[in-house]
Amino acid sequence: xxxxxxxxxxxxxxxxxxxxxxxxxxxxxxxxxxxxxxxxxxxxxxxxxxxxxxxxxxxxxxxxxxxxxxxxxxxxxxxxxxxxxxxxxxxxxxxxxxxxxxxxxxxxxxxxxxxxxxxxxxxxxxxxxxxxxxxxxxxxxxxxxxxxxxxxxxxxxxxxxxxxxxxxxxxxxxxxxxxxxxxxxxxxxxxxxxxxxxxxxxxxxxxxxxxxxxxxxxxxx
Numbered sequence: 001x002x003x004x005x006x007x008x009x010x011x012x013x014x015x016x017x018x019x020x021x022x023x024x025x026x027x028x029x030x031x032x033x034x035x036x037x038x039x040x041x042x043x044x045x046x047x048x049x050x051x052x053x054x055x056x057x058x059x060x061x062x063x064x065x066x067x068x069x070x071x072x073x074x075x076x077x078x079x080x081x082x083x084x085x086x087x088x089x090x091x092x093x094x095x096x097x098x099x100x101x102x103x104x105x106x107x108x109x110x111x112x113x114x115x116x117x118x119x120x121x122x123x124x125x126x127x128x129x130x131x132x133x134x135x136x137x138x139x140x141x142x143x144x145x146x147x148x149x150x151x152x153x154x155x156x157x158x159x160x161x162x163x164x165x166x167x168x169x170x171x172x173x174x175x176x177x178x179x180x181x182x183x184x185x186x187x188x189x190x191x192x193x194x195x196x197x198x199x200x201x202x203x204x205x206x207x208x209x210x211x212x213x214x215x216x217x218x219x220x221x
Contacts, residue, residue, distance in 0.1 A: 060153065065121065067153045070217065075107035076153035077213055079121045080160055082196065087132075088167040089185050097188055100197040102130060103209060104160045105139075105216055106151045112139040112216060113163065114209070117199040123210030128202035131184050133173040134166075139205075142171055177201045 005013045005025060012026035028035045060067070066077040080102045088094050101116040113135050115128040129135070134142045141163060149159045168185065176184035178201050187201055205212070 061157055064153050064156055066213070068217065070107070072108040072219075074151055074153070075105070075217060076151070076156055078104040078106070078153075078156035078160060080104070080157075082119060085164050087164055087188065089188065090167045090169045092185065092189070095189060095192050097191045098194055098197045099164075100128075100131070100199055100202065102160070103127070104156060104163075105213060106149075106153075106156065106159065107216065109148050109151060111141040111148070111151075111159065111163075113141055114139050114205070114212070115202055116209070117202055121209065123208060125209045127205045127207050127209050127212050128199075129176050129205060131176045131187065131197070131202060133168045133176075133185060134163075134171055136172050137175065144169075144171075176203060178203060 003013075004010050010027075012024060015023040015025065017023060023038060025036060025038050028037060061078075063079050063081075064076060065079050068075050080099075082099060082101050084096060084098050086094055086096050101119060101121065103114045103116065103121070105112040105114075113130040113132075115130045116125050117128060118125045127139075129137075130139060134144070136142065143166075146166065149155065149162065152159075168188075170183065170185070173183045173185055175181060177187040180186040180201075187198075191197060207215075
């Protein structure tokens, strides 16, 4: 079957490319003889056109940068600025420490935590390993025996807080600090009383946050 766009009764056609985007091809003029226009469309535009509906995210919690949906379910990106928090190191006690800026990514029951050396966020910011135990080499949080929180962008701040309220043990404590490579908890203890986290101690993941999030959404990480 040939391209039906040449049929006089067809006024427009929608194409799905192998890159996942949509192209609208439409005839102009009442008789379709004035010319043809081609336009890129977002998925949300196509959805609204076919369902005659609109979408409104509503008021998003402070720190939410992006939200989305895939076949695996909803996902979100949450940014937490530099701040001071109280943490508990198992068998060592409680410590009031400064944190670097952090990014929490949640999708399909999984959560990844990353650190930033920059104070503010942009897609070009380099990603660093979160300088805490209980996150693996890809940044995924290990919740231990605790149930994983449901992925919900409205609850992102409380999910972020839950991570820091949970006691840190020695799981995945290595490779998170340039000086204290065997156990980042030693670094955390030494930051008590400091005005800011020593970002020069952060270990780079050699990728920027824009590319990292895209890989996570696609499931490529």
